[in-house]
Amino acid sequence: MRKFLLIVTLLIFSMQMFAQIEINGKVTTDDGDTFPGITVSIEGKTATAVVTDDEGNYSIVVNSESDVLVFEYVGFQTQMQTVGTQTVINVILVVESILLDDVVITALGIKREKKALGYAVQEISGEDITSSGQADIIGAMQGKVSGVNITQAGGAGASTRIVIRGANSLDPGAENQPLFVVDGIPISNSTISGDLSPSAGSNATSTSEQFGFSNRAMDINPNDIESMSILKGAAATALYGARAANGAVIITTKSGKNGKTVINYNSKITIDEVVHFPEMQKTWERGRLSTTDLDSPPVAINETELPPYLYFEEFGYRRADVGAKFYNNMEDFFKQGISYNNSVSVSGGGEKGNYYLSASSLSQEGIVPNTTWGRKTVKLSGSRNVNDKLKTSASVTYTNSGGIRGNHGDKSYMSSMLYWSGSVDMSDYEDENGAHVTHPYIDNPYYLVNKTSLEDDVNRVLGYVNVSCNILENLVLSYRLGTDYYSDARTYIVPGAEVPGEQPLDLASQNGGYIVEERINFMETNSDLMLVYNVDITDDFKFSAVLGNNVLDSRYDRLNTRGENWASPNFYDISNTTNKYSSNSDIRKRMVGLYGNFRFEFKNYLFIGITGRNDFSSTLPTENNSYFYPAANLGFIFTEAFDLKSNILSYGKIRGSWANVAKDAPAHRLEKLYSAGTFLNTANLTLDNSLGNSNLKPEQTTSIETGIDLRFFANKLGIDFSWYKANTVDMLFPIPVANTTGYSTILENIGELENKGIELLITGKIIRKQNFNWEISVNYSENKTKVIELNDELEEIELSNGLGGVHQKLVVGGYYGDMYGYTYKKYLNEDGSESVIINEDGRPTIDGDTALYYGNSNPDWTCGITNTISYKGFTLSFLFETKQGQMMSNEHVRNLIRQGKHISTEYRPTASEGGIILEGVNLDENGENPVPNIYMIERYRHYYKFRVTSDADEMIEEASWIRLRTLSLTYSVPQKILSKTKLITAASFSFVGNNLWLSTEYRGFDPEISKYGAGSNSQAYSGYSTPNTRRLGFSINLTF
Template sequence: MKQKLKVFGVLFFAFAWQFAFAQERKITGTVSDKAGLPLPGVSVLVKGTQTGTQTDFDGKYSTKATSSQILIFSFVGLKTQEVTASSSTVNIKMMDNTTELEGVTVTTAMGVKREKKSLGYSTQQISGKDLDGGAGNANVANLLSGKAAGVEVSRNTNFGGSTNVVIRGNKSLTGSNQALWVVDGVPIDNSNSNTTTQATGRGGYDYGNNVSDINQEDIESINILKGAAATALYGSRAANGVVMVTTKKGKKGDNNVGFTFSSGFTVGTVDKSTFPKYQTKYGSGYGIGSSFLDADSQIPTVDTSNDASYGDAFTGQPVYQWDAFTPYSKNYGQATAWNAAKNGPISFFNTAKTATNSLSLEKSNEKSSISLSYVNTMQSGILPNSELKKNQLSARFSQKITDKLTANAYAAVTLQNTIGRNSTGYNDNILGNFRQWWQTNVDLKEQQNVYNASGGQNVTWNWADPTSPEGIVPAYWDNPYFTRYQNYSSDDRTRLFSYASLDYKITSWLSALGRVSLDTYKELQEERRAVGSIASGFGLSPVDETSGYQRYDNNFQEINYDGMLNFNKKFGEDISLTGILGMNLRRDNRENVLSSTIGGLVTPGKYALSNSRYALPFPIEQKYTKQVNGIYAQASLGYKDTYFLDASVRRDESSTLPKGDNAYVYPAVSGSILFSNLIQQKWLNLGKFRMNYAEVGNDADALQLVNTYTRSSNFNNEPMYTLPNTNNNSNLKPERTKSFEVGLETSMLDRRLGFDVTYYKTNSVDQIVSAAVSSASGFTNAWVNGGNIENKGLEIQITGTPVKTKDFSWDISVNWSNNKSRVISLPGGIGNLQLAGFQGGVTTNATLNEAYGSIKGTDYVYTNGERTIDQKTGKYMITTTSDNTIGNITPDWIGGVRNKLSYKNVSLAFLIDTQKGGDIFSLDMYYGLATGLYKETAEGNIRQTGVLNAGVAPDGTPNKVVSQNPGTYSNNYGYLAEPAKAFVYDASYVKLREVSISYNFPKKMFEGTFVNSATFSLLGSNLWIISKNLPYADPESGLSSGNKSRGYSVGSLPTTRDIGFNLTFKF
C-alpha cells in the first residue's frame, strides 16, 4: 500500500470505529480522478462520526452509513466532496483543487513523504522536468546550479570533474562541507579520491566525485533539506544538509506496458572569454635583447629555452626557430620569419561531443510492476585523447504479496571508463604552460605535425640549447601532443547501488518497513609517464622521474540495515498524529593501495609495475571499517489542519570515537501555523509561519584515534617504520551543529504568486581539527576538538505565473540567498588556522573574527589608504610578510532566475545563474603577466615609455615617478613587480546557464501507430557568461571539490558552450 501511496504522492489515513445502528447498511463504490483512473488512499468519512475508511489500490471502498448520513471524500490536492449515502453504491470522480497548495507532498528524511504544509522547516523541491537543461552534462550535481536558494554549487571545468555542493555555508573548519546525497531514502557515497597535492594545486587529476554515478534518466524529483531540523534523522553525516533524490516509480494498473526511447547529441566549443588573449608584439624572452642566442648573427637563433614572450619585437626578419633543429619538420635547417604564430594555443582544442541514448521499459498489473532502464553515454572532451564512456543499467520491482505485505527492490549498475582527463594545478599541466609559460611565436599546428611525423616522439618547442646536439632535449616543457597521447591517465569504476525492502501494513494507521541497502564500487586509476619526458615528481619516488607508471586501487562498500515503524492516525476531525520510530546500522569498508615504479621504466611503452627499473617501493595501503549504530524517533502532531508541532531525536554510536564515549544524541523541534486558515482571505491560498531549533552531531573520520606506523624504505636491509606527521587523539568527542530557523511561506491569487522567506543561524562547535603543534613533540599537527563557525543568512524563493491563458503560460522562479560566516573561535586560542597553501605564496584560512576562507598573501604597502610607490623605481612597495588578508572565498550572495514560456505544444525555458562577491587568486595572471603573455603587457608603447602607477609617495603626495623596463626580468607586471593582492579578483559572475526549447508533436500524427508521443528538444548550457571579473578564465573553474580547492585558479581548462538536441519517443 505504501508504494502505491508514494506513486500518487500522498499519505492520508482514516481510522474507522464501527458503530452499530439499526438503520445502517453497507455502502460501496469506486473513487477515480478526473481522467477516470482509480485513486488509492482517498479518505472516506461519515460526517459527524469517527466511522470511515480509505480506498484500496483499485480506488474501491466499503463502509457503513444510514441513508441520511453524508460521506466526506477527501484527497490531498483534490476538492473535498460531500455526498449523501442515499444509495448502496456511491461512485465519485474527484476534481483538482486549484486553491489548495498546502496539499503538496514532499520527500523528507528517511524517504518519508509528508504534506509540505505540516513541515516546520525549509525544503525546496525541484522536479525532474526542471533538470533537463544539462546539455553535455555528466554530473547530476551540476543541474542544481541556480535552482535552489541557499545552495552553492561550485562546478569546475575539468573533464569529468567533481562538483562542490554546499548548503548554507561552510560549517566544518577542515572536514567535509559537502551535502549528503540520498536516493529513495538511502544515503550514497559521494567522496572523491583526489590527492591533497591535486586539491592544493600542485598537480594531478580530478577524478570526479561519485554522485556522477546517479542515472539522470531515473530522477523523478530532487528535494533539498537545508537545516538541521530537516536532516537530523540521518545522523552525523547529514550535518551539511541533504540532497534527496527520488527515482521514478512504475505505475500499477491493468496490464500496462510502456517503452521509451531517447537519443541526444551535444557539441561543445571553447568559450574564448575563458582563455588567454595573447599579445602579438613580442616573442621568446624575458626582456629586450633576450630573444636570440646570437643576436649579432645575420640569421640569429631563437633562445628556445625561454618559456616567456616578452623578448624582442616581431619584425619579420629570418630567424632559426625550434623547428629548424628537428628533421621531422618541413623547416628543418631553414630560417623562418620572426612573427607571432598563426596557430596559437587556442587551436589545440577540439570540439567536445556527447552522445546519449537511453531505453526504458515498464510493465505492470494490479499487484506488481517492473521497470528497466539503460543509458549509454559517450563523451569526448576539448583536449586531444580525452574520452569518457558510461553505461548505466537500473531495474526496479514492486510486488503486492498480500493485502498487507508489499516487496520492493531496486538496483543500479554504473560502468565508467575515462581516458585522458586534463591535468590540474601547476606541475605537468599543459594549460599552465599555455596560460603562464609560453612563446607566442610557437605554432601549435607545427608541434602536431612533428609529433605525428616522428611517430609519437617528444619533439618539443622548448629545446634546452638548440646550438648543441646535447641541448636538443626539452628544457621545461614537453610537446603538448606528446603529453596528451603519451603521458595520460585512465580510470575505470564499477558501481552497484541497490536496496530491497518489505513494507507491512499492520493496521490502517500503522506500518512496518524493513530495508537493506548496498552501495559498493571498485575503481582503478592509472597514470603514465612516457620515456623521454621532462623529469618531474611522479609516483612514490622521492626524486623527479623521466618515466614511470602509477596505479591506485580503491574499493568501497557500505551496507545499511534499516527498520522503521510508520504511523499516521487521526483522532476525530481535528487531531492528527504521524511519525516514525526506527533504527539504522551502517557499516563502511574501504581498502586502497597506491603503488608505482621507481627509477623509470625499463621498456618504453610498457606500463606495468613489473617494468620498474629498480625494486618497487613499499606501496601505501589503507584499510578500515567504520560502523555507526543509530536509533531515532520523530512525531508530528497536527490540530485542526492548522497547527503542527514536530519533535525528533537520534542517538548514534560511532566506532571512530573513543570507546565508552562514542555515543551522541541530537534533538530537533519545529512548529508551523497555517495562518491562512485563521484569516480566511480569498486571495490567500496558503500562509504559513514556521520555526525550528535542532542540533546535529558529527563524528571523526576513521583512523584518527590511535597512532599507527607506516612502512618506509629499509635501513641497511632492516625494515623501518615511521609515525605519521599528525598525532591522533584517543579523546576526541563529536562535533555539534546548533541550528535555529524561522520562515514564512505564502501562496496567493489562485497559486499565481508564492513567496518563501527563511532566516537561519547555525553554530558549529567542538570542531575536529588538525592543529599545528610544536615539532619538539615529534609531530607537526595533532587532532583536537575546538573552534566555532557561525553561519547566518536569508533565503528568498519567489514563484509566479504572470500570464496564463488557454494556450499560453509564463512561469517564473526566482531564488536569492546570502550567507554571512564568521569564525568565532579556533582550537587552542590561536588566531588563524591555515586550510591550504598554494604556489604564489597565498593560503586559504580560517581567521578569527573573519568569514571562513580568508585568502592571505603579500599586499601593497599603504599610505593614508593609498598604495605606496617606491620613488626610486616607480614600482609598488610590497609587504615583507604573507599574513595579510587579501580576499575571501565566501560570496556575498547567490541567486537564480528561471523562466518557462509555453504556447500550445512549444515551450522555452532559460536559467540565469549569478554569484555576487567572493574572491579568487589567479596564479595564471601572477606568472602570465610577468612572462609577457597577455595583451595588457603590450598595450600602447608602455614597454618603451614605462608605466605611471597609480598611488602615492611615502610622504602621501601623488606619485610622479614612471616605472621603466630597464632589461630582462623587469616587467612592470606580474609576480616580480606586484604583490599577491594584485592577482586577487572578484569571483562574481552572471551566466546564461541553461536554455531549452521543446516541441511536443501532436498526438494525431501518431494515430494508428504504436507511438504514443514524441518530443524534440534543443538544449544549451553555459551559452553566455554575461558578466565576470576574472580575466581569461571562468570564476567557477577550480581544482576539485572540497574546502582546500576554493579561491585558487591555476591552469584551468576553458569553459565550453554546449548546444545539442534530444528526441524522445514513448510507445
C-alpha cells in the same frame, strides 16, 4: 374522459420532464478564460459526462434535484455543485493548489505533505533534471535551488561540488558536502584523488589539483530519477544523524505505474566549445630584453642561438620588426567536445505490484584531445503486494563509468600552454622521428595529452530489498537493507623518453617515467528497521510516530602500486619498471543508531514534530562513543486557523524549527601512530607528525530556522522565505603546533562556526490560458559562515595556499573563504591616502610581512530566474543565474603576465620613448620626504615576472557573473498527430543550450571553474584546469 387522459398525459409528460432536467451553464476560470474540454459529469455516473465547448458552455441532463454536478479540468481544483432548483449553473474554476497538497519525500523516505513541514524543503522533478542539459544530477540543480553553492571542476567527467548553507567544519580536509540518499539508501558521493605523484619530479601539493576526477553521484542516470528533495537544515536531516549534518539530497527513482506497460526512449547529443579565452598580446616576440635594448636595432631571432630560458618568455622585439608570426596556440588547442546520451526504460504495474527496467549509455569526448568520459547503467526495480498486509520491493542498479582524464595543476597541459610562446607553433609536437618538439623545461601540451593517460574504470552496484508489513491497522513494520559497492581501478602512465635523445616529459625527468596502478574498493551497507504508527486520536487531532534502528557498516580500501623508471621503451606495464613502491590505505567504520520521530497534527493547521536520535560510533573512544541529539519543528497555517483566506491571500503558513545534530570523528584517529617504509633497502619506522587524540568528542551543530510560506491570488503567486542560523562547536581540527613540540599537528575539538542566511523562493503563474502559459520561478539566497571562535592557542587556521602568496585562512571574526595576499610597500601620505613606494630601478617592492584581506571566495548572494513559456506544443524555458560578490585568484592570467603574454603587458615604450614611469613616490634613505616617482622601469621582465606576480591586487579579482545557464526549446507533438500512430503516446524534441551568454568582469577564462575538484574545500583559485564550455544539444524523447 378525454380531459382526464389529457391531465394524466400532461402529468406523465411533466414528470418525465422533471426527471430529465437539462442544466446549462458556462464554466470559466477565475481569470475569466474559457476552455473547451472541461468535463462536466453527474457524481457517480461518469458515463453521463459532457464537455464544454469553445466558449465554455455546457449542457447536461440530470435526473433529480439532488444530483451533484462535478466539474473537472487538469490543473484546476475540481468543483461540485448540487443541482437543486437551478437550471443554469455557472461555475468558476480555481487553479489547483498543487503545492499545498504536494507530498515531498523527507528523511528516511517518509512522505509528508509539504504543508505539514516545519522546515524548508525544495523539490526538483526528474524532468527538471533531464531538461537542464547537464549530464550529472548536481549540475542539473544549478540556478534552481536556493541555499546551495554549486561549483565545478572542468573537463570531461570532472566533478561538481555542492555545499548546502555553508561549510560547518574547520578542518580544511573535512567533508562539507551533503549526504546523498537513493530510495532510502545512503550512497557515496566522494571524489577521491588518490595518490598519483612520483617520488621525485612533481611540485603538485596534492593530486586533487592534478586531475578532474568524478564525484560518485555522477554514476546515477538522471533519466532514472523521479524527483529529488533537498533537505537543507539540521531539522530536516535529524533522522539521518551524523551523516547529514551538512544537509541531504534525497533521490527517489522512478517506479512502474499502474496501467499498461510504458516504454520510454530518450536520446541526446551535445556539443561543447570553449568561448571565453584570456586576451593575449600579439605585438611582442620571445626574448628577455630591457627598454634600453629595445632602442637598438632588432636582432633576428635564430632558434639555435637562443639559450633555453628565452624560449617561452615574450619580452623580446616587436613581431613586426623581426617578421615573427603569431600562432593562436591556446584557442587552437581546444576542440569541440561531443557527447551522446541514450536511455531507454520499460515499466508497468498493476494491483499486484509494479516494475521498472532501464538502460542508458553516455559517451563523451572532451574539449581537450584524448580526454573522454562514459557511463553505462542498467537498473531493475520492482515491488510486489504479496497480500493486503505485506509488500516487498527491491532494486538493483549497475553502473560502469570512467574515462581518460587530462592533467591539471602543476605540469599539466594548462600550465605548459600558459608558458608556450605565441611565436612557436605548438601543434608541431613531434619531429620526423617522433621525438618531442618542445621548449626545454616545459612540455608540449599536444605531446603531453597524447603520451600520458589516466584511465579510471568504475564498476558500481547499488541495491536494496525492502519489506513492509501492516502488523495492525495503524502500525507498519518495515525493514530495508541496502548496499552501495563500487570498485575504481585507475591506471596512470607517464612514459619516459621513447625516442633516443628526446626530451622526456617534465613529469618523467627526475624518475625515468612511471606507472601508477590504484585499486579502490568501497562498500557501505545500511540496515533500517522501522516501526510506523498513525492514529487519529480525534477528528481534529492526529498523531504519528516512527521508531527505528539503523546499522551502518562502511569499508574503504585503496591499494596503490607505482613502478618508476622504464626498463625497455614503449612497453607500459608495471613489470617493465625498475623501482617499485606500494602502499595500502584502509578505512573502516561502523555505526548503530536509534531514532524516533513523533508528529502531532491539530485540525489540519497546526503541525508539531519532535525527533530524537542516539548514535553509537566506532570512531569515538569506547567509553564515550554514544551521543544523543534532538530536534523539533512546528508549522502553523494561519490562514486556516483564523480563516483569513481571501482573494488576495489564499494560503499562509509560518514555520520554525530547532535542531541539534552531531558529527562523529573520522576513523582511526584516537591513537599515537607510526608509519613504516623503507630506505636503502632497509625497513624504517617513523612517528607520525600528527598526534591523534584519545578523548575525541563529536562535533555539534545547533540550528534554528524560521520561515513563511504565502500564496496569493488563488495560488498564482507563491512566496516562500526562510531564515536560518546554525552554530557548530567542538569541530575536529588538527591544530598546527610549534614544530618544537615534536609534532606538526595535534587533533583537538575546538572552535565555533556560525552559518547564517536567507532563502527566498518566488513562483508565479503569470499567464495561464488555454494555449499560452507563462510561469516564472525565482530563487535567491545569501549565506555567510562566520568564524566565532578558534581556540586559545590558535590565531588563525590556514585553509589553502595559492601562487604568488595568495592564501586563505580562518581568523576569529572573519569568514570561511576569506582571502589574503601581499601587495606593494606603500607610503602613508598626510591626507591619509597611500602611494606605492618606487625604488631606483623603477620598481616597487612587495611587503611580504603584512597579509592584507581581499574579500571572500564565497558569493554574497546568488539568484536564479527561470521563465517557462509554452504556446501550443512549444515550450521555451530559460534560466538566468548569477553569483555576486565572490573573489578569486586569477592564476592563469598571472602566469600569462609572468611570461609577458597577457594583453596587460603590451604597453612597453622604449627608454627613448620615455619608458614606463610607474605612479608612486620615491623616498630618501630615511624612508621619508616622498616625491613623485621619477625612475623608469629598466627591465619590463623583472617588473612583470617578479613584482606583478606577487601582487595580490593584481591576482585577486571579483569573479561575479551573470549567465544564461540554460535555454531550451521543446516541441511536444500534439495528441491529434500521435493518436494516428497508435503506438507513440508522447513525443518531444528539444534544443538545449547551456552557458550561451556570460557577463563577467573576470579576466580570461570563465571564473566558474575552480582549480581544485569537488573534494576540496578551497574553491578560490582558477586556472590550471580545463576551462568551462558553452554547450548546445538536441534531444528526442519518445514514450510508447
